[in-house]
Amino acid sequence: MSVSARIRSHAAASLHSDLQRALDEYDAFKRARTLSQSFKREPLQWLGATEAQRMMVTLQAELDSNKGSETHRRACFSLICFLVKKLRALPLSILVIQNVERIGQNPVAGGGFADVWRGTMNGKAVCLKVLRLVTEQDEGARATVRKRFCREALVWRQLKHPHILPLLGVNMELFLPSFCLISPWMENKDIITYLRKNPDHDLYRALIDIAAGMCYLHSRDPPIVHGDIRGANILVTNDGRCCLADFGLALVTSESVTQVWSITSSGTTKEMYMHLAVQWLKL
Structure with missing residues (x-):
């Protein structure tokens, strides 16, 4: 085995070990909470921001693989939900799409906490759901809206069915400092x-x-x-x-x-x- 292959093998083993440690620790935390027992500290404090991002990517890959038992997949989903809520962030390397452009200077529709723009991606029309952060002055409200937006993206990311609108990805740059969820454009509307x-x-x-x-x-x-x-x-x-x-x-x-x-x-x-x-x- 070459040096580079050994390094990759060691890194994969280390990541798997960290994943199992995180799953076990979060499971213990949930059990203690269910039994109304105190937990000495919030779980996964040993994960820094970079490590947490890597962990979320690994968890999402586990969910996408359709391997393992339903219990394992459920544990992975529960843990990734916790990390998204804790960090108010998403597994970017899996979800982020760069080659998207918006059309026009104004949104075509709006809701309670987001605006809808029309855009293009690889020559195809797409819908851009943009988190409305700029107009919200209250920091606490912005944090709440961002948390909900991340949660929506995470739940939506797991869904694949002919009668569920697919999530194509997320873009972080087109509407800085906000970001948007990208889905196919529906010409027939609702x-x-x-x-x-x-x-x-x-x-x-x-x-x-x-x-x-x-x-x-x-x-x-x-x-x-x-x-x-x-x-x-x-x-x-x-x-x-x-x-x-x-x-x-x-x-x-x-x-x-x-x-x-x-x-x-x-x-x-x-x-x-x-x-x-x-x-x-x-x-």
Whole structure:
């Protein structure tokens, strides 16, 4: 074995060891918290910013590989959620896309905490969802919005299904100091707009598409509840297929939950009660 090969082998073994150490430590932390026991300190303090980024990339690679048991994948997802929340950052080397350009000088739409721009990537139209940080003066509110945005990107990144709008990646430079989530541009827009222009569209097919997307979310391990199913968040592809979009309120849960937190238009948090799928309600 060559010197370079031995170095790579040693680095891989070291990274695997660190990954297992992090998974074990975070699992112990969760168990202690569940049992209302005190934990001497916050877990993973031995991870610096650079090491944490490397750890997130490794965890995402584990999730993308579809290898290992469901228990292992669940532990990896739980840990990467914790790191994203702690750092308010994402595994950049996997998610970042550079070759994207925006079109025009103004957004085409806006929501509570983000603006929507049209852009291009490799000659194809894309949607750029831009975190609205510049106009928010309150530092605490900015931190909350950024945390929610990172969480949306992380949850969205794990989803791959014909009736889920895919996340293509993230760009950190186009809208400095903010960043944007990149997804395919839907010329047909949302289902409400589409039905106005196409009143003869098969409604039964649309409902089947939406149900298939929701069923996929609920079948994840851990399950995911969208939290904001409505016409504006159901987009229509060029071939008339419905896709669920906007995972800003998505709730990753391991049990029945009827209470989540959302961001108001001013950036502050408020308590909301969502109408969840029947299978998540304890009667």
